[in-house]
Structure formats: structure tokens, C-alpha cells
Amino acid sequence: MITIGIWIAAGLTLCIYSFLYKDNPFYKFAESFYVGISAGYWLIYTYAYVIQPMLIEPIRNRGEFVLLIPAFFGLIMLSRWVPKIAWLSRWSIAFMVGIGAGLGVTGYIQGFLIPQIQATILPITGFNITSLNNLIIIVGVITTLLYFYFSKEHKGILGWTSRIGITFIMIAFGASFGYTVMARISLLIGRFYFLIYDWIIPIFG
Amino acid sequence: MNIIKKLANIDRRIIFIVIAIVVIIPLIFKPKFPIVVSEPVQKAYDAVNNLPEGANVMISIDYDAASMPELQPYLEALLSHCFMKDFHPILIVQWQLGAPLGTQALEKIAAEYNKEYGIDYINLGYRPGYVAQMVGIGREIRTYFNSDYKGDLIEKYPVMNNIHNYDDIDLLIGLEAGATGQVWVQYAGARFDQRIVLALTAVSAPDAYFFFQSGQIEGLVGGMKGAAEYEILVDKPDMAVAGMAAQSFAHMLIILFIVFGNIAYFVDKRKKNKAKGGIK
Structure with a gap:
């Protein structure tokens, strides 16, 4: 059974990689297959692990009828498919936006803004590597923020500082790009590792 | 000059093959690369x-x-x-x-x-x-x-x-x-x-x-x-350690591609400027 799974996975991997040569029916088949399987899996999983244990069972076995309220809001989201009653979905959307905004604002201030401001207030004492690192962080944050100050033309001191800011931004982009290259190569390594050690080598014993 | 022009217009499929080779060979032969813990x-x-x-x-x-x-x-x-x-x-x-x-x-x-x-x-x-x-x-x-x-x-x-x-x-x-x-x-x-x-x-x-x-x-x-x-x-x-040599070789290759790509770009640009009679 495992061997069949490995052969299917290896075959589909090769179908997907065949796109690197050019678009072809094998690639299209694998792509459609992946989308279909993912959607089917998602649907079954949602029913088995969400709707069944979190809605049907509590109502049937424990009489938790209060769950009918969120179920109703969930159902009217589907009203968007019927133009005449599509307005009903706005109630659910309003509920989600309200909760999302409430949680988001407090979470952002508490989890991002304040800790990050605290982390930028750093000591610069004496000539040592820690002070140098702290200085780079402070200069980086201030000059980057100044780069995004658009209420005054970037000339003179503001021009110089924003140029330093854009340099920091470029370095950050470079680091991000480097990491992205690493990520893509890692995925390739993962697939080749699978093809070589789980598929090809066992074939030849 | 001809080589640089060819490099600038290289078929991307050749690049894919070279990267595949550079990844596969270290995965098979597993050369030991030092892994420094950050x-x-x-x-x-x-x-x-x-x-x-x-x-x-x-x-x-x-x-x-x-x-x-x-x-x-x-x-x-x-x-x-x-x-x-x-x-x-x-x-x-x-x-x-x-x-x-x-x-x-x-x-x-x-x-x-x-x-x-x-x-x-x-x-x-x-x-x-x-x-x-x-x-x-x-x-x-x-x-x-x-x-x-x-x-x-x-x-x-x-x-x-x-x-x-x-x-x-x-x-x-x-x-x-x-x-x-x-x-x-x-x-x-x-x-x-x-x-x-x-x-x-x-x-x-x-x-x-x-x-x-x-x-x-x-x-x-x-x-x-x-x-x-x-x-x-x-x-x-395990697998991650085994993949590091391939990762390093692939990174070296990509750095080479970037360097060659830039050289080819600037040489080509200079050539075009000369053809236009420009100085830049």
C-alpha cells in the first residue's frame, strides 16, 4: 500500500516538474488532481472535525441549542449565492468584521506596537559591539520611518536620512530575497530526496 | 562578447537542468559540510x-x-x-x-x-x-x-x-x-x-x-x-543535514548566475549605448 502511494507521489511530482519544460497535459492533470483532492479533503475534514463534533454532536447529545445561533449566521453567509437575499450575509460579515477589528486592534497594540517600541529603546553605553548593534537598530528604525514621511519634500536633512532609510529597506529586501531563494531550493531538495531515497533506490534494491 | 550575449539570453530550461544536477549530485554522494549552529x-x-x-x-x-x-x-x-x-x-x-x-x-x-x-x-x-x-x-x-x-x-x-x-x-x-x-x-x-x-x-x-x-x-x-x-x-x-550540501552548492550556483547575469547586462547596455553614440 505504501509502495503504491510512493509511486503515485513520484508520478505526480514528475508531472508537476514537467511544466519546467513547457505546459502539457500531464501537468494540467496533476494540477487539477491536486486542486480537487485538496478541496475534497478540506470538505470532509471540515465536516468530520468541525461540523460534526462542534455542532451536530453537542446539539444532539447535550442539547446545546444555543449553537444554532452561530450555525444560523454561518448558513446565511451562503445567501450570497442567491442575489435576492444576498443582503442577509452582511449580518455575518458585520459580526466577523466587528470581532476581527476588536481582537485585531487590541492584539496589534499589545503584541506588536508597544513591545517593538520598547525593543527600540536601547542603551548605547561605551564602545562595544552591543552598543554598535543597538545604534544600528535605532538609526535603522528612525531613518526608515522618516523615509515614509511624505508631508515634506525629501531634501536636505530629510533627504539624507530617508536615503539612509531606503538603504536599510534594501538590505532587508536582500535578506528576504536570500531567504526566499533558500526556501525554494529547500523544497527542491525535499522532492529530490524523496524521489531518490523513497522511490528510485528501493526500486533497485 | 558573443558568449556574454549568449549567456544573457540563455534558455531558462538549461538553468533548471544545471540546478537539478547541482542539487542531485550532493544528495547522492552526501559530502560532509560543517553546520554551524546559529x-x-x-x-x-x-x-x-x-x-x-x-x-x-x-x-x-x-x-x-x-x-x-x-x-x-x-x-x-x-x-x-x-x-x-x-x-x-x-x-x-x-x-x-x-x-x-x-x-x-x-x-x-x-x-x-x-x-x-x-x-x-x-x-x-x-x-x-x-x-x-x-x-x-x-x-x-x-x-x-x-x-x-x-x-x-x-x-x-x-x-x-x-x-x-x-x-x-x-x-x-x-x-x-x-x-x-x-x-x-x-x-x-x-x-x-x-x-x-x-x-x-x-x-x-x-x-x-x-x-x-x-x-x-x-x-x-x-x-x-x-x-x-x-x-x-x-x-x-537526518534529511535536513543531508540537504545542506546540496543547498550550499545551489546557492553558489545562483550567486554565479547573478554575477554573470549582471556582467552580461552591463556589457550589453554599454554596447547599446556605444551603438547609439552615447557616452554613458
């Missing part, structure tokens, strides 16, 4: 290693098959580390397509260390609505996870007896392919002072370094390279 990974390891006896470690699977080569090796190394130290991993899933990956790794590593389900570890599976869930766990985990991934009530499993909220979880480790890790930091970390370590795909890792610098997370494991470092630390070299 500070964020060392701290991630220390955060786990220094936990008290019988600690509860919550592991959140926030990735799916597309990020498997980067995060699965770390998950396996982490689970080995937890079982070696007799900690109790509690697996939860935020990305439903990642659920089988978490289950697969947990069952494989638990079997290696003869650990018993429900006593030494548990798999709580997936629940929707991760933001509300992260806040909810701060009060009572049973509000969201009253059963495990098989649908059995968690009350029947001794490992969950004394676990109610973040106060009972010694360390939270998020394996992240997207922004879910930031939400863990926002809610579990900032609101409930939960100690957090994040392991991220290399694409997401740069977005988490500032959390590490600010002390909001205790350690950071970035991509397959981070996983390789962790495998070295737990002394269990």
Missing part, C-alpha cells in the same frame, strides 16, 4: 532543553505539504528532543491540511521512543477560528479541544488531566508557513505571557526576527537550515 536555533534548543521534568510542550502545526521539506525535519527532531527528555508534547493543528503531517511525525517518533498515546503525548487535531481559539485557550483549553483528533473526549487521557490553560503549558512551539506565528505572539505571548519558540519556513523567517530581537519569542528556527542545526543539536542528523 544563536536563534541554539536558543530554541535551550528553551526546550531547560524545561522542568515532565513539562508540557504545545506544538502547533501551522503548515501543510507545500512546506513539508522545511518544517517536517524540525518537527521530527523536536519530537525526538521532547521524548528524550520525557516531556509531554501536545499537538494542535491550525492548518487543516497539515494535520496528517503532524500525526505522521508524532506516531513515527513516539514509536521510536516507546511512548504511549494519552499518557506521554496527545494529538488534539484541528479546530477552526485560530484567533478566538488562541484567546480561548488562555481561559480553558477544553472550550475548544474537548476531544482529541479521533473524537475521543480528552478526559480519558491522563496527559490532559492537569492542563487547562497557558499556565499549564511550559512552552509553545509554532511551526509556521504563514502569519499564524505572529498571531501566537500577539495573543498567547503578549496577553498571556506564554513562552514561545517559532520555527518558520525560510520565506517567513525574516518577518519573525524582530520578535526574537525584542524577546517576544525565545528562539527561532528558520527553514531547512534551521532544521539541520536542530538535528545536529539533538544529535540525530
